[in-house]
Amino acid sequence: MSRNLKVGLVQQPAWPDKARSLAESEAGIRELATAGAQLVMLQELHATHYFCQTEETEVFDLAEPLDGPTGSWLASLAKELDIVLVGSLFERRAPGLYHNTAVVYDRDRGRVGHYRKMHIPDDPGFYEKFYFTPGDQDDGRAQGFQPIDTSLGRLGVLVCWDQWYPEAARLMALAGAELLLYPTAIGWHPHDDREEMNRQKEAWTLIQRSHGVANGLPVIVANRVGHEPDPSGATPGIDFWGGSFICGPQGELLAHAGQEAERMLVTLDMTRSEEVRRIWPYLRDRRIDAYGDLTRRYRD
Template identity: 80%
Template sequence: MPRTLKAGLVQQQAWPEKAKSLEVSEAGIRDLAAQGAELVMLQELHATHYFCQCEDAELFDLAEPLDGPTATRLAALAKELDIVIVGSIFERRAAGVYHNTAVVMDRAKGRVGFYRKMHIPDDPGFYEKFYFTPGDGDARQGFEPIDTSVGRLGVLVCWDQWYPEAARLMALAGAELLLYPTAIGWHPPDDQAEKTRQKDAWTLIQRSHGVANGIPVIVANRVGHEPDLTNVSEGIDFWGGSFICGPQGELLAHAGETSENLLVELDLTRSENVRRMWPYLRDRRVDAYGDLTRRYRDR
């Protein structure tokens, strides 16, 4: 029998003030729930501005524990609206140990799982290694799907989206969907051709994970210009472009560059049918991939 899932995402602007950002997040969640959404995903670090544009030790004060105010608010919404919510927090795990963490709230059950970002970038305007410790690579906290009432979710975060290994490991562990809360945008001085190449590559790599693994992909990005609070750089223009695609990479919904909510009814039985016709998992040469655990194959 067909098994469907109404899945939505909130693409929004964010501000340094948590109350203001979370008010917009909540409005988006409520709008999607009113339309019948059973699963709603928010973007990476939706409760604040993207603070990683600079290195400032005082910004660690933005961090919260797994059961802090932001997660508690999302859990209450999931219970009230009887939906599954995938949110994002700047997690304070311990003094000096902070993570970029996705949290999954399942209806009245509360938090049923979390995922700590595994790949941490460090580039101009994206100084995440200063703030985030990579997630632990064990079975509980590595590339392990999270079981929910709407299915087994393969939750990854932003920079993880460029790594086919992460998507594959989630799929091999039974993930029925890949979900990517993200925060990515343009350096304002880049010319339009470069901006187009970057955004096209970002969309293409994530759609390819759906193709290679035969499962749908949900991606939520932020929008709007966010200044560098130190005024050293020209800030970031977050490009939006959130989307939901099917198990052959087909775009089912695609947002523009402004605040927008997306909602799609997914037929989860299609993954089974697609994998029967395109049996990539069957034909993998697992006996020949040992070098993937090496940093580089020196000759």
């Protein structure tokens, strides 16, 4: 017997103006809820522009506590629309301590969990180590790679750079996650040639679909769109490539967005993971006795 779940995501541009960015998010959330979505996910850092192109201390003023204005607003939307909502916060945890945090709100229960991004990149135009502290291994409801329980199931929420690490997806699966969710902010450097752009985007889609295959789980990915200039003027900025998608537990694409603002809605049969894992029993056949070196940085 099938157990259907209607999942939606919002792919949008964002701006330094929080009110404008959140209005765009709200429009997408409401549209999806009206269409019957039970679970809606927003992209990484949807409340503002992607501010990590430069290192500026005044940007920390954008950060908020978990239950600050943006968090409270997301909770109220989830309650009003009777949905589970996955949002993103630039979290101010304490003076000088900030996180890139995905937060889950469950209908009238409010915030039921949060996940602080574990893998933090530091590349030209993506200076995230300046702004974000990695998540803790043991921090109550934000334990490392710990799924978040909701009224719709157990969500394995990860964030952007986490999507390149099979270990993160596997640990979520081993803890009973029923879905893998990746709020994301990724794009091209405008100086890259078309072939390099295609390779990067195809690799990004492929690695996340492979997490679905390797773990027998559906995967939901929400990326941003639009050109965001470098505030310093030192580079041309970033062209965020969109490409948000939803795939099933064999990696099959069920919906795939283009490079413009878009809302996506898919009905998932949540019983398929059980069926797939019976024919592809990867968890059964894992050689856990032989994987000890995975905790080492490198095998010299």
